[in-house]
Amino acid sequence: MAAGTLYTYPDNWRAFKAQIAAQYSGARLKVASNPPAFTFGQTNRSPAFINNFPLGKVPAYQGDDGFCLFESNAIAHYLSNDALRGATPQAAAQVLQWVSFADSEIIPPASAWVFPTLGIMQFNKQATEQAKEDVKKVFTVLNQHLTTRTFLVGERVSLADITVACSMVWLFKQVLEPSFRQPYPNVTRWFVTCVNQPQFKAVLGEVKLCEKMAQFDAKKFAEMQPKKETPAKKEKAGKEAAKPQEKKEKKKEEKKPAPEEEMDDCDAVLAAEPKAKDPFALLPKSAFVMDEFKRKYSNEDTMTVALPHFWENFDREGYSIWYAQYKYPEELTLAFKSCNLITGRLTDFISWHVPAPGQTEKECLCQRHLVRHQQRQQHLWHLGLQRPGAGFHSVSRLAN
Numbered sequence: 001m002a003a004g005t006l007y008t009y010p011d012n013w014r015a016f017k018a019q020i021a022a023q024y025s026g027a028r029l030k031v032a033s034n035p036p037a038f039t040f041g042q043t044n045r046s047p048a049f050i051n052n053f054p055l056g057k058v059p060a061y062q063g064d065d066g067f068c069l070f071e072s073n074a075i076a077h078y079l080s081n082d083a084l085r086g087a088t089p090q091a092a093a094q095v096l097q098w099v100s101f102a103d104s105e106i107i108p109p110a111s112a113w114v115f116p117t118l119g120i121m122q123f124n125k126q127a128t129e130q131a132k133e134d135v136k137k138v139f140t141v142l143n144q145h146l147t148t149r150t151f152l153v154g155e156r157v158s159l160a161d162i163t164v165a166c167s168m169v170w171l172f173k174q175v176l177e178p179s180f181r182q183p184y185p186n187v188t189r190w191f192v193t194c195v196n197q198p199q200f201k202a203v204l205g206e207v208k209l210c211e212k213m214a215q216f217d218a219k220k221f222a223e224m225q226p227k228k229e230t231p232a233k234k235e236k237a238g239k240e241a242a243k244p245q246e247k248k249e250k251k252k253e254e255k256k257p258a259p260e261e262e263m264d265d266c267d268a269v270l271a272a273e274p275k276a277k278d279p280f281a282l283l284p285k286s287a288f289v290m291d292e293f294k295r296k297y298s299n300e301d302t303m304t305v306a307l308p309h310f311w312e313n314f315d316r317e318g319y320s321i322w323y324a325q326y327k328y329p330e331e332l333t334l335a336f337k338s339c340n341l342i343t344g345r346l347t348d349f350i351s352w353h354v355p356a357p358g359q360t361e362k363e364c365l366c367q368r369h370l371v372r373h374q375q376r377q378q379h380l381w382h383l384g385l386q387r388p389g390a391g392f393h394s395v396s397r398l399a400n
Contacts, residue, residue, distance in 0.1 A: 109132075
């Protein structure tokens, strides 16, 4: 019977798999998840730990006989018994099938959806919505499979149930509110059955199902990020460190400043040139907020969200839209040549978009410019072009 230590941080759902497997098999497992036995970020970076587990990841298992394992599925498999692994070759293959299913189909969307609600990951609306759809697909498959089954493989709990249930723990606790669970009664019934087994409860405790879908908390996310030293603190620390050095330098004889080099005629002309004025400095404030449009364009669907927002808020007095077309389409005989010319830009005053080319010869390459002015800002149009002013020419003004 296996005996050893499992290194992990507290409440690691990946470690739950090995712990529950040990509860069923009777393996003697000691969990090191708190100081002094284990401090995440320190113990797993120590030379002794890296010597046994080169990646420094947890969970990690070290047997009393010195046998070492990393990767949570391998550890759970090792700590299981034959009944959990599958008593026949067919059952063993089915168990492996569901273990792989959890890794490839459940964990990615579950992480994308749940982690922002825990403050672990920044929120992205498109990624979250896609994750919800992916979870629905997974639950549809499981719900159908469990229509006539109590457990995933056979008539008793197997490593398949342990792995899949553990991959869903945070889904059920954080985001799967009753209305979301309602179309999948078999999945909910199976999950509740699993987590109420004594072996599961010994590790997970009481699992309370979500009543209201958790949302992204920007404050929690900010608190979870590593704190960076502010420039003011750095400057203060630098000044304090420099004080002893300044005292020493005062004792030394001050060096005379080197004579300034005389400017030649060219430098004098350049120095006398007036600085270029900001063409936007004197423009009246516009109600159209470019940053807000950028966020919509980057994070939302272009056709259904970004473009409607643009036309609803577009300031026709403060902005104008221009169309530009490439002069030499006969040069664009291959797609990569068109791609090399393509660029996009979003600033506070100007943006442009170039649609991706097709695969035909003689591409028609065009740009659409959104400009913070009623006149063309020619110097800004050169930004990002490989041949400034040489390739594109303005054809028409689209809106004002």
